[in-house]
Amino acid sequence: MRDTKILKVQNINNSSKELDEAAAIIAGGGLVAIPTETVYGLAANAEDEKAVTSIFEAKGRPQDNPLIVHIADLTMLTRVVREVPQNAMKLANKFWPGPLTIILPKSSFIPAVTSAGLDTVAVRFPKHPVAQEIIRRANVPVAAPSANLSGSPSTTSAQHCIHDLMGRVDAIVDGGDCEVGVESTVITLAGETPKLLRPGYVTLEQLREVLGEVLVDKAVTHQPDPNAKVSSPGMKYKHYAPKCKVILVDGTQTQYADYVNSHHTDGEFALCYNEDVPFLRCPSISIGAENNQAEQAVKLFDSLRRLDEEGAQVVYARCPKQSGVGLALYNRLIRAAAFQVVHAASGTEQV
Numbered sequence: 624m625r626d627t628k629i630l631k632v633q634n635i636n637n638s639s640k641e642l643d644e645a646a647a648i649i650a651g652g653g654l655v656a657i658p659t660e661t662v663y664g665l666a667a668n669a670e671d672e673k674a675v676t677s678i679f680e681a682k683g684r685p686q687d688n689p690l691i692v693h694i695a696d697l698t699m700l701t702r703v704v705r706e707v708p709q710n711a712m713k714l715a716n717k718f719w720p721g722p723l724t725i726i727l728p729k730s731s732f733i734p735a736v737t738s739a740g741l742d743t744v745a746v747r748f749p750k751h752p753v754a755q756e757i758i759r760r761a762n763v764p765v766a767a768p769s770a771n772l773s774g775s776p777s778t779t780s781a782q783h784c785i786h787d788l789m790g791r792v793d794a795i796v797d798g799g800d801c802e803v804g805v806e807s808t809v810i811t812l813a814g815e816t817p818k819l820l821r822p823g824y825v826t827l828e829q830l831r832e833v834l835g836e837v838l839v840d841k842a843v844t845h846q847p848d849p850n851a852k853v854s855s856p857g858m859k860y861k862h863y864a865p866k867c868k869v870i871l872v873d874g875t876q877t878q879y880a881d882y883v884n885s886h887h888t889d890g891e892f893a894l895c896y897n898e899d900v901p902f903l904r905c906p907s908i909s910i911g912a913e914n915n916q917a918e919q920a921v922k923l924f925d926s927l928r929r930l931d932e933e934g935a936q937v938v939y940a941r942c943p944k945q946s947g948v949g950l951a952l953y954n955r956l957i958r959a960a961a962f963q964v965v966h967a968a969s970g971t972e973q974v
């Protein structure tokens with residue numbers, strides 16, 4: 624058990640004491656949940672083997688799932704990687720600081736535990752001023768997975784972190800709600816051709832505009848074969864899952880509403896868009912307007928957590944479009960649904 628301090632950041636300019644305290648805990652080998660623009664991160668000194676090991680323990684995370692290393696300037700990048708290819712600079716110039724993680728060959732400063740024994744390291748320069756300031760003051764690269772218990776939906780508010788991590792970390796920095804709401808886009812530049820491993824707020828379309836050809840790992844949209852070697856170990860675990868059973872329902876608004884209305888029983892909910900609500904005859908939680916994917920991203924994880932609080936047993940989730948930020952929503956929801964998708968029009972299931 625750890626004695627967890629809540630450090631509230633009112634305003635970056637007059638919260639110097641709290642930021643110093645968070646940075647000192649990280650520099651001293653402790654664990655701190657910090658806000659980033661995507662989701663909260665569970666932060667420790669990426670170069671401190673013991674501190675990084677305690678991240679895995681606090682989350683209950685499998686040791687073979689590598690962590691993202693967060694930096695607050697490009698000098699830190701040259702410390703944590705062996706080389707900075709031209710494509711990395713193109714991406715950094717366009718998307719950093721921001722919700723993009725780039726995988727590159729790892730330097731010897733990063734211990735094996737941080738990268739789960741891989742020869743590569745995932746690097747991100749976050750945009751959130753609180754995250755940046757804490758990294759700068761700690762003056763070390765910061766390893767941080769999402770600040771949730773392993774397998775649960777990621778945390779997008781200090782309240783979520785308190786729910787999952789109270790007593791497991793040294794401090795939680797309360798910097799308000801996350802602006803983006805889904806984890807960063809992960810792209811690897813370690814192979815011959817750039818490859819998207821996890822979709823996020825920086826879209827595949829935007830990456831292709833900068834780099835030209837970008838492959839998409841099969842695990843982005845499909846269940847990985849449990850025996851196959853996956854490029855991103857995090858993809859093989861059941862993820863983002865609330866306690867309730869999630870069924871993804873693909874179809875138009877009418878097809879979706881007809882399917883849910885004819886299948887739901889007591890204790891079952893819909894997870895839908897604002898426009899669907901009037902057509903549904905069961906309790907529902909909306910993740911935003913149908914054409915506003917940014918709003919849906921912000922609300923997704925909070926909605927999954929709320930469904931558990933409401934005691935939902937089964938949830939019929941409207942299947943997102945697989946373009947733009949929708950690909951990130953689809954990638955998270957299909958994992959929450961353990962890859963179960965029902966086609967509303969025919970009632971057939973595809974796994």
Ligand code: TXA
Pocket residue numbers: 659661662663664665688689690691724726738741743744745747767768769770805806807808809820821854855856857858
């Ligand atoms: O937005 C985010 O990315 C948040 C915030 C805190 O920065 N962090 C986050 O970390 O989502 P995490 O650990 O929940 O997800 C990291 C993902 C995992 O799927 C992991 O397997 C993958 O990145 N990953 C990390 N290092 C890798 C590497 N060297 N090669 C391939 N995949 C890697």
Ligand code: MG
Pocket residue numbers: 768769777
């Ligand atoms: Mg995570």
